[in-house]
Amino acid sequence: MINPDLRYNMPVESPNRCCVVVPGLLVPVRPRVQVLEDMAVVIEGEKITEVIPRSEARRRHADADFVDLPGHVLLPGFINMHTHSAMTLLRGYADDLDLQTWLNRYIWPVEKKFIGPEFINDGTDLAIAEMLRGGTTCFNDFYFFPEITAKTAIRAGMRASIGLPILDFPTVWAGNADEYLEKGLEVSACWEDEPLISIALAPHSPYSVDDRTLTRVADYSRSLDIPVHMHVLESSWEVGESQRSHGKPTLGRLADLGLLNRRLLAVHMTQLDDVDLVTLSDAGVNVIHCPESNLKLGNGFCPVSRLLDHNINVSLGTDGAASNNDLDLLAECRIATLLAKGVASDPRVLNAFQALEMLTINAAKALGRASELGSIEAGKLADMCALRLDALCTTPMYDVVSQLIYSAASRQVSHVWVSGRLLLEDGEFLHMDIAHITDRARRWASRISSGTRPTGVQVL
């Protein structure tokens, strides 16, 4: 199924070699609000085993491989909580259009004509490269052919939460809701022993999946204890649609179907009233905020500061590159922080450290993996990134966390580790063939441009 020239180029490495990373500054995220100097992070195999003073590390681990990073800050890897990875191949294909034109004349016709395993593989490869380059070490994906997304992530050494897509209508991937669900659960069974891959159920949205199927989703989510990744209340249209089709509001319906709980990853959430905030808080629902996508599609504003006031767990997603148009999570975080202040008319809300938590530990919590991911602490998986701090835009420096959130560019990311394995070193990919990946992306664009650019009205 996979094109034979797709290269599995991850070398076999000694799995338990001890490595000590010695950054200029360490922002572990947990313990909270700390910037540490003169510290070292010890990695053995896939885990962080110690966070100790440098001098102690040099004494106790003299034989280890040392990675000295003066002038850098070391952070937990960022977690992108909402992607349609393979859509990088449609980046910039159609912009500045109303939603219906965008979907009917551009996105759906292209998806119908081109999506298949090879498209998914090539688009996901490009997405993973872009994400790694910007410090992202894990992505929570939602697209067709999830088994290809998983395979591509494993090959790249990237961590992923793979959504099993579920819709009421047929697509290239499945014919009806039952088939989506069964096919998804079937392919996901292969990843049980894959440490880089976890799964989520991904019913598209409350308006595109019926009660019967959502009840099955809720049952599976409970019995398997896995997240439900769903677009919820993305636009104002959904508010009326739920009343029209189901005689109740969206959140009331999801509650009745058993979906409003700590396993729900509710993406977008731009249409919330005061009562909704209490409901979400009580239920422990996780909100995934995608500010660039919400703005670009004119869908409204997620009330982030009010969510935080209600102790609702908020993390960040870029959404797909067809509606963003990049996978730069640090830039997304900056917009999220600025927008939260703007929407609240208060410069004090969502401070720089809270923003950094949204990029890291909050996302780990949402995935139900706060004990393994989201901070640099002994016992956690070694998913980390380092950024150079010597760029013009981060000079001078008074507060490293402010500088990261309000000034740093993702291009300053120099090193990235996933599960203890160094994937990016001094900005260079160690295990991905970038020329090959970008070349394939360009070939897709050229096929897509010549094959589908609408010349007249093409309603699917």
Place this chain on the structure above:
Amino acid sequence: MINPDLRYNMPVESPNRCCVVVPGLLVPVRPRVQVLEDMAVVIEGEKITEVIPRSEARRRHADADFVDLPGHVLLPGFINMHTHSAMTLLRGYADDLDLQTWLNRYIWPVEKKFIGPEFINDGTDLAIAEMLRGGTTCFNDFYFFPEITAKTAIRAGMRASIGLPILDFPTVWAGNADEYLEKGLEVSACWEDEPLISIALAPHSPYSVDDRTLTRVADYSRSLDIPVHMHVLESSWEVGESQRSHGKPTLGRLADLGLLNRRLLAVHMTQLDDVDLVTLSDAGVNVIHCPESNLKLGNGFCPVSRLLDHNINVSLGTDGAASNNDLDLLAECRIATLLAKGVASDPRVLNAFQALEMLTINAAKALGRASELGSIEAGKLADMCALRLDALCTTPMYDVVSQLIYSAASRQVSHVWVSGRLLLEDGEFLHMDIAHITDRARRWASRISSGTRPTGVQVL
């Protein structure tokens, strides 16, 4: 007055040497909505003399210096319409605070203690370097010691519109409004023969300058035909303040004082009603939009799409790095575009090309210099930038203007020319000593950190 170790390191170059730039793609901005292939831009001295097919350029200018840039897009240089350049030295010094705390406890005490010619020189150098690195070729500045800002810009080869600051209260620069005005006009007389420098009058805001002085400003602006650069209606507080202090709304007062005309560069403008839009349109006022600063300070939303509906000329500014926290105009433009769609609840407003116009030709118009700046056309000054298009985040490419506005990072800027002089080549500065500039910035930060970090309440 200037520290003797400040180096004037711009080499003397042959001024009229012919240079031909041959980019992969050319987006000249004017003529409108065109992406040109196989074109060459001929520069002689400080001007663009021809935009012609490559083959013709190679035939007719065989002896010229050719700069071949395959895989790049060539654009007019970006114009940053609102800066307080030297405040780069305070980047990240104080964030996430309410306005009064930020000003009273952080910004004003530091300004009082540290601002002087050397601070302005060093901060402006850092700002210019950051701006050039991101494709900005001209900045419209507003700060103390404008003669130092001008000198620093000239030394760097950067184009600047220098605001002459005017306030009713004493600062390090002058004691009262008359002194500000006279001192400003006096120092600016030195730049009459400086092609890189133009001037503007910069009364701080309607609430900090009285009627008598604003009338003088209006008179000078008219007689000298120079812009008035002013913060106007930045926050909701100003709406009530104008009624309380003057018994009329801000725009009514400015109209009465003779300031509401095509020379006014009204910065921020977050508090506008329907009548205001008509007033501004009829008067030909230019709006300078600073979305990141407005968001970060929680000051409200400038209604950009409605301004455009009223044919009001809108361009972009980053504001100072103390409230942004960078001078990345391309990123500012992305936020402006996304935010305009979000605020209008319409993904079609402020499309990618309109956004590019805000970065270039609209700014040139606002400065009264649309015949010289803002597009790549024969007869205009050769202020241009080139970006590499081979980054992951701009791959693949369907539409170069969409890609620029929604995906490209300012780090992709490779070449920058100001007045025909190449200042940045393949991302490297040709005439600025960056290590020296960043070293000086770090020394300032260390002095400022140790000297002023508030330990208790310090109200100025």
